[in-house]
Amino acid sequence: MVIFSASAMFFYCIALVLVTSRLFHPDGPNRRAVAGFAAIAVILHAAALSQVIFTTDGQNFSLTNVISLVNWIIAFTFTILMFRLKVIVVVPVVYACSVLSVALLWLLPPKFITHFELYPEVLAHVVLSLMAYSALMIAALYAIQLAMIQNKLKKKQFMLSPGIPPLMTVEKQLYHLVIIGVILLSLSLATGFIFLEDMFADGKGHKAILSIMAWFVYITMLWQQYWVGCKIRTAVIYTLTGASLLSLAYFGARIVKELILN
Secondary structure (H helix, E strand, O other): OHHHHHHHHHHHHHHHHHHHHOOOOOOOOOHHHHHHHHHHHHHHHHHHHHHHHEEOOEEEOOHHHHHHHHHHHHHHHHHHOOOOOOOHHHHHHHHHHHHHHHHHHHHOOOOOEEOHHHOHHHHHHHHHHHHHHHHHHHHHHHHHHHHHHHHHHHOOOOOOOOOOOOHHHHHHHHHHHHHHHHHHHHHHHHHHHHHOOOOOOOOOHHHHHHHHHHHHHHHHHHHHHHHOOOOHHHHHHHHHHHHHHHHHHHHHHHHHHHHHOO
């Protein structure tokens, strides 16, 4: 596992350097080279994850493993979309977080063993939750990028570069991601209420409440955009608020339980 982790971090770092060194260059970074090194890193990251998650005792869904898995999903998504979407501005953040998340696999290796093979319906709920969270975290990165571009436009610091996408393009992609994330979050909440015995028992109540609050935040954002229009600054606030609520729901209690109290 250490070999896979170290190798993944190495190739993520190469991709990170390739992006940041030419981020605002008139020709932009060499996307082919970035995607190539990042793809190797993503594959090695997946290999490391498979070794730490799938154990002889069951599936180890510890906090650090889940965080690394979410980062892997986001890195995988940005890597395969490298040539289609203008997402270069936030790619350094994605790969930097991936390096840290891989390091967490062997620096902080707590265990949280589950047996999803016995409860496939719970596995479906977990997969939907991870996909929803990943999609909405990508939306949060787009929101940050949107705020950065708008700020540069207001201060007349905008510099034409392939690495800087048009404002309207990023805004449109943000709403597409939020819609996808809300659909997945809705399915996650629905499967939770259907398949889990009690979403509000055994210390799970805060997760359900915060997730529902985040769902309402995103729904309000989409409703406002559809009926009266949503200013960019307001959309950014909605997106980051929802992402913060989901992060607290998914990781808040586990951070305290596994890393602080352990």
